[in-house]
Amino acid sequence: MTAYERLRAETTERDRSLREKVMSLDEAARLVQPGAHVALGGCMMSRTPMAMLWALVRAGRRDLTFSRSIVSSDGDIIFASGLGRKIITSWFSQGIVWGVSRVMRHWVETGRAEFEEWSHMSMGLRFRAGAMGIPFMPIRSMMGSDVHSRVSAQTHPMTCPFTGEPLVLVPALTPDVALIHVQRCDPYGNAQLDGLQFMDIDLPMAAKRVIVTTERIVSNERIRRTPDQTKFPFFTVDAVVEVPYGCAPHECYGQYEPFFKHMDMFAEMTRQDPERGSQEYLERFFHEPPSWNHALERMGLQDLLTATRGGRSIHDA
Amino acid sequence: MMPERSCTAGTYTTAELLAVMASRALSDGLIVFAGVGTPLLAATLAQRLHAPGLTILFEGGVIGPFIVPGELPPSTNEQRCTRHANMVCPITDVLLLLQRGYVDVGFLGGAQIDRYGNLNSSFIGDPDHPKTRLPGTGGGNDIASLSHVMVVMKHEKRRFVEQVEFITSPGYLRGGTTRRDAGLLAGGPQLIITDLAELGFHPETKRMQIQALHPGVSIEHVQANTGFVLDIAGDVRVTDKPSERELHVLRQLDPDRLYIA
Numbered sequence: 001m002t003a004y005e006r007l008r009a010e011t012t013e014r015d016r017s018l019r020e021k022v023m024s025l026d027e028a029a030r031l032v033q034p035g036a037h038v039a040l041g042g043c044m045m046s047r048t049p050m051a052m053l054w055a056l057v058r059a060g061r062r063d064l065t066f067s068r069s070i071v072s073s074d075g076d077i078i079f080a081s082g083l084g085r086k087i088i089t090s091w092f093s094q095g096i097v098w099g100v101s102r103v104m105r106h107w108v109e110t111g112r113a114e115f116e117e118w119s120h121m122s123m124g125l126r127f128r129a130g131a132m133g134i135p136f137m138p139i140r141s142m143m144g145s146d147v148h149s150r151v152s153a154q155t156h157p158m159t160c161p162f163t164g165e166p167l168v169l170v171p172a173l174t175p176d177v178a179l180i181h182v183q184r185c186d187p188y189g190n191a192q193l194d195g196l197q198f199m200d201i202d203l204p205m206a207a208k209r210v211i212v213t214t215e216r217i218v219s220n221e222r223i224r225r226t227p228d229q230t231k232f233p234f235f236t237v238d239a240v241v242e243v244p245y246g247c248a249p250h251e252c253y254g255q256y257e258p259f260f261k262h263m264d265m266f267a268e269m270t271r272q273d274p275e276r277g278s279q280e281y282l283e284r285f286f287h288e289p290p291s292w293n294h295a296l297e298r299m300g301l302q303d304l305l306t307a308t309r310g311g312r313s314i315h316d317a
Numbered sequence: 318m319m320p321e322r323s324c325t326a327g328t329y330t331t332a333e334l335l336a337v338m339a340s341r342a343l344s345d346g347l348i349v350f351a352g353v354g355t356p357l358l359a360a361t362l363a364q365r366l367h368a369p370g371l372t373i374l375f376e377g378g379v380i381g382p383f384i385v386p387g388e389l390p391p392s393t394n395e396q397r398c399t400r401h402a403n404m405v406c407p408i409t410d411v412l413l414l415l416q417r418g419y420v421d422v423g424f425l426g427g428a429q430i431d432r433y434g435n436l437n438s439s440f441i442g443d444p445d446h447p448k449t450r451l452p453g454t455g456g457g458n459d460i461a462s463l464s465h466v467m468v469v470m471k472h473e474k475r476r477f478v479e480q481v482e483f484i485t486s487p488g489y490l491r492g493g494t495t496r497r498d499a500g501l502l503a504g505g506p507q508l509i510i511t512d513l514a515e516l517g518f519h520p521e522t523k524r525m526q527i528q529a530l531h532p533g534v535s536i537e538h539v540q541a542n543t544g545f546v547l548d549i550a551g552d553v554r555v556t557d558k559p560s561e562r563e564l565h566v567l568r569q570l571d572p573d574r575l576y577i578a
Contacts, residue, residue: 105450
């Protein structure tokens with residue numbers, strides 16, 4: 001049986017009916033199996049499924065493999081908590097205004113975790129190939145670089161059979177689970193996202209399971225009034241979890257900007273001693289608060305309101 | 318800091334000089350794929366000064382934005398990047414505009430560059446046991462592989478090296494026709510703007526050469542801050558120092574001095 005035949009069989013077996021899938025963060029966390037490859041929606045500090053990561057850390061998941069277009073402090077948390085030992089991405093640091101992430105550096109430079117680097121377009125076309133149900137995509141970048149030579153065991157050079165032009169084939173990414181945060185979604189998984197889409201239209205199609213966290217659960221009637229805004233089919237989705245401020249301290253377009261002071265604090269806490277600093281951070285914001293709302297409470301009302309004011313200002317113009 | 322850089326003393330920072338010089342290189346009507354930091358700032362500055370019809374593309378999936386002063390985005394992937402944009406689209410599709418050939422200038426910041434314009438933003442030291450793991454390519458590799466590239470960076474010996482340890486974003490590889498031979502049929506580095514000079518590449522050898530000097534900077538000074546012997550173009554210009562107006566508009570864009578400090 002080929003990988004494609006296996007994928008087809010698994011897809012056929014899934015319940016793809018229009019059914020309710022609303023559950024809690026804890027219940028959704030159980031859908032992520034040990035050893036899974038987990039793709040994260042959003043990009044950098046935007047629409048990061050932070051609450052879902054929070055739930056996975058608390059559920060004691062370890063040594064998962066992650067993939068994402070660009071990774072910010074979410075990657076630091078994945079490494080520091082042991083949730084993941086490998087991240088496949090194009091760029092990994094909290095953000096250039098904070099310098100190079102000390103946590104990422106510490107875990108990678110000591111060989112305790114792996115950051116596998118692909119060009120951003122390669123990441124995108126790898127997810128797209130997965131979404132299209134094909135095993136690879138030809139691209140015209142990467143060639144001649146060391147980014148390519150470091151992953152060339154996974155790629156294939158090709159001369160185009162039609163034009164004779166040189167290409168490189170990058171393999172499809174077919175994550176076991178995709179975690180995606182959106183602004184609104186109905187109980188069936190009809191997810192509507194505003195603003196920047198990143199790779200989140202391909203991700204659900206590429207993945208074998210999809211967990212959607214959403215700022216609000218809306219009615220199916222609401223969705224049916226604007227079906228053009230629905231970005232991926234409900235039958236790709238396995239779980240819908242309502243989590244207001246589910247990206248905090250990252251941003252959610254039109255809702256809240258990054259919690260900049262909190263991000264400053266994270267950088268400061270991890271600058272001197274990335275190991276101890278990140279463990280303290282995890283204690284305070286991941287392990288001690290008994291619920292995600294309590295974690296938000298620790299982040300603080302002032303930061304939350306400042307971020308909200310900034311987020312909503314997008315609607316002013 | 319380099320003591321001889323008297324041209325900047327007291328009046329503007331290195332980051333401001335870089336942003337102004339880079340903005341001048343962006344003429345009206347171009348489509349510019351801009352990275353975060355100085356490229357973002359310089360492209361926005363150009364729009365406000367002399368190129369209102371400059372189209373900026375951001376990697377986060379933004380086509381033709383007009384950034385709001387005082388609300389510079391922390392990367393090219395947050396909602397601040399979308400202000401007054403013509404379109405938002407998936408990341409993969411904005412990057413595919415590079416491959417399709419719609420982009421005039423790919424505009425990057427650089428951590429380390431070599432004689433042939435290859436850029437390293439991935440590793441310092443052996444990649445298997447790195448002394449420093451840097452953030453990596455992002456879209457840098459795609460931009461450098463598929464478009465004509467402009468790079469803006471500080472001119473220091475440790476940043477201008479004979480040969481980068483790791484090619485994150487390809488320039489002319491080993492010079493001559495090696496870029497094309499590797500399969501990269503389009504693009505290539507065009508202009509390197511530093512706080513000392515502007516550099517280009519010889520059309521045949523693809524070796525880096527000095528094209529212009531900033532006011533008060535000598536060829537010897539540029540050479541002393543470069544880790545390999547630079548070629549010198551036939552006609553080396555001297556640039557005009559940043560004007561009051563350029564600096565005024567720039568500082569209005571970044572009142573918190575996020576990028577220009």
